[in-house]
Amino acid sequence: xxxxxxxxGPLSVPEGAIASLNxxxxxxxxxxxxxxxxxxxxxxxxxxxxYSNGDKEDGxxxxxxxxxxxxxxxxxxxxxxxxxxxYLCAGTPTGTASKLTFGTGTRLQVTL
Amino acid sequence: DTEVTQTPKHLVMGMTNKKSLKCEQHMGxxxxxxxKQKAKKPPELMFVYSYxxxxxxxxxxxxxxxxCPNSSLLNLHLHALQPEDSAxxxxxxxxxxxxxxxxxxxxxxxxx
Numbered sequence: 001x002x003x004x005x006x007x008x009g010p011l012s013v014p015e016g017a018i019a020s021l022n023x024x025x026x027x028x029x030x031x032x033x034x035x036x037x038x039x040x041x042x043x044x045x046x047x048x049x050x051y052s053n054g055d056k057e058d059g060x061x062x063x064x065x066x067x068x069x070x071x072x073x074x075x076x077x078x079x080x081x082x083x084x085x086x087y088l089c090a091g092t093p094t095g096t097a098s099k100l101t102f103g104t105g106t107r108l109q110v111t112l
Numbered sequence: 113d114t115e116v117t118q119t120p121k122h123l124v125m126g127m128t129n130k131k132s133l134k135c136e137q138h139m140g141x142x143x144x145x146x147x148k149q150k151a152k153k154p155p156e157l158m159f160v161y162s163y164x165x166x167x168x169x170x171x172x173x174x175x176x177x178x179x180c181p182n183s184s185l186l187n188l189h190l191h192a193l194q195p196e197d198s199a200x201x202x203x204x205x206x207x208x209x210x211x212x213x214x215x216x217x218x219x220x221x222x223x224x
Contacts (some may be wrong), residue, residue, distance in 0.1 A: 034212060043202055044155065044216040088154055097210030098143060098168060102154030 002071030006103035116216035135203030
Protein backbone atom coordinates (compact mmCIF):
# COMPACT_ATOMS: atom_id res chain seq x y z
CA UNK A 1 0.00 0.00 0.00
CA UNK A 2 1.36 3.40 -1.00
CA UNK A 3 1.79 5.83 1.89
CA UNK A 4 0.03 8.67 0.07
CA UNK A 5 -2.50 7.86 -2.62
CA UNK A 6 -4.12 10.05 -5.22
CA UNK A 7 -6.27 9.35 -8.25
CA UNK A 8 -4.07 10.08 -11.25
CA GLY A 9 -6.95 11.56 -13.27
CA PRO A 10 -7.28 13.41 -15.46
CA LEU A 11 -9.97 15.25 -13.56
CA SER A 12 -11.84 17.45 -16.01
CA VAL A 13 -13.94 20.38 -14.79
CA PRO A 14 -15.51 23.26 -16.70
CA GLU A 15 -14.25 26.79 -16.19
CA GLY A 16 -15.87 28.41 -13.17
CA ALA A 17 -16.68 25.11 -11.46
CA ILE A 18 -15.24 23.73 -8.21
CA ALA A 19 -12.45 21.20 -8.62
CA SER A 20 -12.13 18.68 -5.80
CA LEU A 21 -8.84 16.84 -5.43
CA ASN A 22 -8.48 14.04 -2.92
CA UNK A 23 -5.67 12.26 -1.16
CA UNK A 24 -5.55 9.45 1.40
CA UNK A 25 -2.63 8.43 3.54
CA UNK A 26 -1.73 5.29 5.45
CA UNK A 27 0.61 6.63 8.15
CA UNK A 28 -1.69 7.56 11.02
CA UNK A 29 1.14 9.46 12.69
CA UNK A 30 1.59 11.91 9.81
CA UNK A 31 1.20 15.45 11.09
CA UNK A 32 1.69 17.85 8.20
CA UNK A 33 0.26 17.89 4.71
CA UNK A 34 1.00 19.98 1.66
CA UNK A 35 -0.47 20.56 -1.76
CA UNK A 36 1.86 21.40 -4.62
CA UNK A 37 0.91 22.45 -8.13
CA UNK A 38 3.20 21.39 -10.96
CA UNK A 39 2.87 22.61 -14.51
CA UNK A 40 4.30 20.38 -17.23
CA UNK A 41 8.07 20.78 -17.39
CA UNK A 42 8.19 23.02 -14.30
CA UNK A 43 9.00 22.49 -10.65
CA UNK A 44 6.42 21.96 -7.89
CA UNK A 45 4.94 25.11 -6.38
CA UNK A 46 3.60 25.06 -2.83
CA UNK A 47 0.00 26.25 -2.74
CA UNK A 48 -1.33 25.06 0.62
CA UNK A 49 -0.15 23.55 3.88
CA UNK A 50 -2.41 22.12 6.57
CA TYR A 51 -1.49 20.76 9.98
CA SER A 52 -4.71 20.37 11.96
CA ASN A 53 -8.14 18.91 11.39
CA GLY A 54 -10.61 21.11 9.57
CA ASP A 55 -10.51 23.57 6.72
CA LYS A 56 -7.93 26.13 5.72
CA GLU A 57 -8.78 28.70 3.10
CA ASP A 58 -6.48 30.85 0.98
CA GLY A 59 -8.12 32.74 -1.84
CA UNK A 60 -9.76 30.28 -4.23
CA UNK A 61 -8.13 27.31 -2.49
CA UNK A 62 -9.42 25.38 0.51
CA UNK A 63 -7.50 22.51 2.05
CA UNK A 64 -9.34 20.03 4.26
CA UNK A 65 -7.79 17.54 6.66
CA UNK A 66 -9.55 14.71 8.45
CA UNK A 67 -7.03 12.76 10.52
CA UNK A 68 -9.60 10.23 11.73
CA UNK A 69 -10.36 9.24 8.14
CA UNK A 70 -6.74 9.84 6.99
CA UNK A 71 -8.00 12.05 4.22
CA UNK A 72 -6.78 15.33 2.75
CA UNK A 73 -8.49 17.30 0.04
CA UNK A 74 -8.01 20.46 -1.98
CA UNK A 75 -10.92 22.46 -3.35
CA UNK A 76 -10.35 24.99 -6.08
CA UNK A 77 -13.26 27.40 -6.53
CA UNK A 78 -13.97 29.25 -9.75
CA UNK A 79 -11.54 27.02 -11.64
CA UNK A 80 -9.59 28.72 -14.42
CA UNK A 81 -7.79 27.22 -17.42
CA UNK A 82 -4.56 28.37 -15.74
CA UNK A 83 -5.31 25.91 -12.93
CA UNK A 84 -4.74 23.03 -15.36
CA UNK A 85 -1.74 21.23 -13.88
CA UNK A 86 -0.77 18.21 -11.83
CA TYR A 87 -1.53 18.55 -8.13
CA LEU A 88 0.75 16.67 -5.75
CA CYS A 89 -0.33 15.80 -2.22
CA ALA A 90 2.50 15.31 0.27
CA GLY A 91 2.72 14.34 3.92
CA THR A 92 5.44 14.03 6.52
CA PRO A 93 5.88 10.45 7.80
CA THR A 94 5.92 9.72 11.51
CA GLY A 95 9.18 10.73 13.14
CA THR A 96 10.71 12.20 9.99
CA ALA A 97 9.44 15.74 9.67
CA SER A 98 12.11 16.60 7.11
CA LYS A 99 10.84 14.05 4.61
CA LEU A 100 7.94 14.54 2.28
CA THR A 101 6.10 11.50 0.98
CA PHE A 102 4.41 12.46 -2.26
CA GLY A 103 1.40 10.96 -3.92
CA THR A 104 1.63 10.29 -7.62
CA GLY A 105 -0.36 13.44 -8.39
CA THR A 106 -3.73 14.21 -9.96
CA ARG A 107 -3.83 15.87 -13.35
CA LEU A 108 -6.49 18.57 -13.48
CA GLN A 109 -7.89 19.87 -16.76
CA VAL A 110 -10.08 22.96 -16.69
CA THR A 111 -12.06 23.20 -19.90
CA LEU A 112 -13.48 26.32 -21.54
CA ASP B 113 10.27 36.11 -1.05
CA THR B 114 10.36 32.36 -1.50
CA GLU B 115 12.93 32.13 -4.25
CA VAL B 116 15.31 29.25 -4.66
CA THR B 117 17.62 29.47 -7.65
CA GLN B 118 19.33 26.62 -9.46
CA THR B 119 22.04 26.54 -12.12
CA PRO B 120 22.36 25.41 -14.78
CA LYS B 121 18.83 25.08 -16.15
CA HIS B 122 19.89 22.34 -18.53
CA LEU B 123 22.91 20.05 -18.51
CA VAL B 124 24.02 17.39 -20.95
CA MET B 125 26.93 15.25 -19.83
CA GLY B 126 28.69 12.09 -20.88
CA MET B 127 29.07 9.13 -18.60
CA THR B 128 32.73 9.95 -17.91
CA ASN B 129 32.21 13.64 -17.14
CA LYS B 130 32.24 15.39 -13.80
CA LYS B 131 29.79 18.22 -13.31
CA SER B 132 28.10 20.07 -10.47
CA LEU B 133 24.61 21.39 -9.88
CA LYS B 134 24.21 24.50 -7.76
CA CYS B 135 21.38 25.74 -5.59
CA GLU B 136 21.08 29.00 -3.66
CA GLN B 137 18.53 30.54 -1.34
CA HIS B 138 18.58 33.84 0.55
CA MET B 139 15.55 33.30 2.76
CA GLY B 140 17.55 32.37 5.83
CA UNK B 141 16.32 28.80 5.58
CA UNK B 142 18.37 26.26 7.52
CA UNK B 143 17.26 23.08 5.74
CA UNK B 144 18.01 22.28 2.10
CA UNK B 145 17.11 19.28 0.00
CA UNK B 146 17.94 17.53 -3.25
CA UNK B 147 15.21 15.65 -5.11
CA LYS B 148 15.19 13.71 -8.35
CA GLN B 149 12.09 13.64 -10.52
CA LYS B 150 11.50 11.40 -13.51
CA ALA B 151 8.78 12.13 -16.06
CA LYS B 152 5.23 11.62 -14.78
CA LYS B 153 6.51 10.61 -11.32
CA PRO B 154 6.57 12.53 -8.04
CA PRO B 155 9.84 13.94 -6.69
CA GLU B 156 12.05 11.45 -4.87
CA LEU B 157 14.10 12.68 -1.94
CA MET B 158 17.86 12.20 -2.28
CA PHE B 159 19.53 14.24 0.49
CA VAL B 160 18.63 16.55 3.35
CA TYR B 161 20.94 19.10 4.95
CA SER B 162 19.91 20.61 8.26
CA TYR B 163 22.02 23.44 9.66
CA UNK B 164 24.67 22.64 7.03
CA UNK B 165 25.00 19.04 8.14
CA UNK B 166 23.89 16.06 6.10
CA UNK B 167 20.97 14.57 8.02
CA UNK B 168 19.41 12.23 5.46
CA UNK B 169 20.92 10.24 2.59
CA UNK B 170 18.25 8.12 0.95
CA UNK B 171 20.74 5.42 -0.07
CA UNK B 172 21.79 7.43 -3.08
CA UNK B 173 24.63 5.94 -5.22
CA UNK B 174 28.04 7.45 -4.52
CA UNK B 175 28.22 8.90 -8.03
CA UNK B 176 26.05 11.66 -6.52
CA UNK B 177 27.92 13.68 -3.88
CA UNK B 178 26.20 16.54 -2.05
CA UNK B 179 27.95 19.48 -0.46
CA CYS B 180 26.68 22.36 1.64
CA PRO B 181 29.42 25.06 1.72
CA ASN B 182 27.27 27.44 3.79
CA SER B 183 23.69 27.98 4.88
CA SER B 184 22.70 29.54 1.54
CA LEU B 185 24.35 27.16 -0.90
CA LEU B 186 23.88 23.54 -1.83
CA ASN B 187 25.82 21.66 -4.49
CA LEU B 188 25.37 18.27 -6.05
CA HIS B 189 28.54 16.84 -7.59
CA LEU B 190 28.03 14.34 -10.37
CA HIS B 191 30.53 11.75 -11.57
CA ALA B 192 30.29 8.67 -13.78
CA LEU B 193 26.54 8.93 -14.17
CA GLN B 194 24.40 6.47 -16.08
CA PRO B 195 21.78 7.27 -18.74
CA GLU B 196 19.07 6.27 -16.26
CA ASP B 197 20.17 9.18 -14.07
CA SER B 198 18.69 11.55 -16.63
CA ALA B 199 15.94 13.47 -14.80
CA UNK B 200 14.88 16.81 -13.39
CA UNK B 201 16.96 17.57 -10.29
CA UNK B 202 15.18 19.78 -7.83
CA UNK B 203 16.56 21.71 -4.92
CA UNK B 204 14.27 22.82 -2.10
CA UNK B 205 14.65 24.72 1.14
CA UNK B 206 12.63 25.20 4.29
CA UNK B 207 12.87 27.35 7.41
CA UNK B 208 13.96 24.32 9.39
CA UNK B 209 13.46 20.67 8.65
CA UNK B 210 9.79 20.55 9.62
CA UNK B 211 8.33 23.44 7.68
CA UNK B 212 7.04 24.02 4.18
CA UNK B 213 9.52 23.21 1.46
CA UNK B 214 9.98 25.59 -1.45
CA UNK B 215 11.37 24.24 -4.70
CA UNK B 216 13.75 25.82 -7.15
CA UNK B 217 13.12 25.65 -10.91
CA UNK B 218 15.25 22.55 -11.30
CA UNK B 219 18.10 21.41 -13.53
CA UNK B 220 17.15 19.12 -16.38
CA UNK B 221 19.98 16.63 -16.70
CA UNK B 222 20.59 14.41 -19.69
CA UNK B 223 23.30 11.74 -19.49
CA UNK B 224 24.50 10.48 -22.86
